[in-house]
Amino acid sequence: DATEEQLEFHTLYGSAKQNWMGPDWKNPTDSILPLLDAILEHIPAPKIDEGTLQMQITSLDYSNFVGRIAIGRVKRGTVSENQQIALCKADGSIKKMRVKELHTFEGLGKNKVQTVQAGDICAITGLEDFEIGDTVADVENPEPLPRISIDEPTMNMLFTINNSPFFGKEGKFVTSRHLRDRLMKETEKNLALRVEPTDSEDRFLVYGRGILHLSVLIETMRREGYELQVGQPQVIFKEIDGEQCEPIETLVVDVPQESSGKVIELATQRKGELLIMEPKGDLQHLEFKIPSRGLIGLRNNVLTATQGEAIMNHRFSAYEPFKGTIPGRINGSLISMEGGQCTAYAIDKLQDRGVFFIEPGDELYTGQVIGEHSRDNDLVVNVQKGKKLTNMRASGSDDNVRIAPPKRFSLEEAMEYIQKDEYLEITPKNIRMRKIYLDENERNRMAKKEA
Structure with missing residues (x-):
């Protein structure tokens, strides 16, 4: 739906690898100066309002030395070091504070400055008890x-x-x-994250904006050298006017025409409601209204069904009445009976039982989830047993072991895959799935207790 006027724009050609930009791709220049000149010439300067100071806090940072740092763009006026300002809060109250230090952003670092003009983005230290959306304003007006x-x-x-x-x-x-300590530190700068203690000292409930939001935190922690375990993601329900409500998201999928039917089927199975279906170039553009619960595990299934050609994104829409039960994972788990190294011989003999996530030589422990059972129940298997060695040879007993390659999960896929009686063990080097209760007898006892 573009207009002819939209095609009229200044064009430059260049190569990041060879470090040049220029008006003609046939004649490479020796620098990127033509690009910088074109920015000054063709892109309009920022619009600056005249008047007293106004700056909205749009982001946060945290430093162990100075505490919380407010970041935003100065919309109007100027802000200076040691200036007294008024902080306008969400409840309408106004607090007087003083700016300790000002920093502007240059390259990948920050520069300490005395004054920041309207139109510039800056970081302010010295403010207390502020939130996203608060306004730094003139103290008099x-x-x-x-x-x-x-x-x-x-x-x-x-x-x-x-x-x-x-x-x-x-x-x-x-x-x-x-x-x-690490989770509390994260809440200082991760705005949509909340951490609540539980009845146990070593367990915490962490609230986030979805699987991706939480997985970024988990991945960062494991790279920093943390070991932890996480449970199955749970959707937050609310009671509105006496009715149980759940979060509903708008799901947008762009997919090739021939795969659109599979995507619609997968989404509707998870209580998705098709709102828009229209062609978009070579792709089919689909929009759904779907419960957040239905998105858990959907991405993996859609990518498999469309051979990786689907483009998905989703955004929170509103809380709406509970949509009913959504089918989860159908298959049970294959669980290691013992600890120790698994053998190729044992895996080969058990391949008809399901798909394995491990390969020969991996070190395992009792209760670790090592595969997906082909049926709906959990199965405890012994993958440590070796071949019985005798000095007798019989035809047919020395066949080569042929093992299917193991199924590998990314962090998000593993988080979506685990059941409610399983944990995901995360260490700097490995991601393992395990049962919460490692002992089989204890698992059976707890299952009876729940039933």
């Missing part, structure tokens, strides 16, 4: 800007210390104190 809101968390996960038999082998930070 405070005028708040319209507030920006942050989406509420829609999902929570249980974070707990690693108590598996491989505890402490790979990570540096493994205790509940390490885990608590």
Whole structure:
């Protein structure tokens, strides 16, 4: 739906690899100066309003030395070091504070400055008790800007210390104190994240904006050297006017025409409601209204059904009445009976039982989830047993072992895959799935108790 006028724009050609930009691709230049000149010539300068100071806090940072740092763009006026300002809060109250230091952003770092003009983005230290959307204004004539809101968390996960038999082998930070301090530090700058303690000292409920939001935190922590375990993601329900409500999201999928039927089928199975279906170039553009619960595990299924050609994104829409039960994972788990190294011989003999996530030589422990059962129940298997060695030879007993390659999961896929009686063990080097209760008798006892 583009207009002819939209085609009239200044064009430059260049190569990042060879470090040049220019008006003619046939004649490479020796620098990127033509690009910088074109920016000055063709892109309009920022519009600056005249008047007293106005700056909305749109982001946060945190430093161990100065505490919380407010970041935003100065919309009007100027802000200076040691200047007294008024902080306009969400409840309408106004607090007087003083700016300690000002920094502007240059390259990948920050520069300490005395004054920041309207139109520039800056970081202010010295402010206390501020939130996203608050306005830094003139102390004599405070005028708040319209507030920006942050989406509420829609999902929570249980974070707990690693108590598996491989505890402490790979990570540096493994205790509940390490885990608590790291999560509390994250809440200082991660706005949509909330952390709540539970009845146990080593378990925390972490609320976030979805699987991706929580997985970024988990991935960052494992790279920093933390060991932890997480439970199955749970959607946050609310009671509105006496009715149980759940978060509903708008799901947008762009997919090739021939695969659109599969995507619609998968989404509708998870209580998705098709709103828009229209062609978009070579692709089919689909829009659904779907519960957040239905999105857990959907991405993996859609990518498999469309051979990786689907483009998906989703955004929180509203809380609506509960849509009913959604079918989860149908297949049960294959669970390791013993600890130790698994053997190729044992895996080969058990291949008809399901798909394995491990390969010969992997070190396992009792209760670890090592595969997906071909049926709906869990099955405990012995993958440590070796071939009986005798000095007798019989035809047919020495066939070569042929093992299918193991199924590998990314962090998000593993988080979506686990059941409610399973944990995901995360260490700097490995991601393992396990049963919460490693002992089979204890698992059976707990299952009866729940039933």
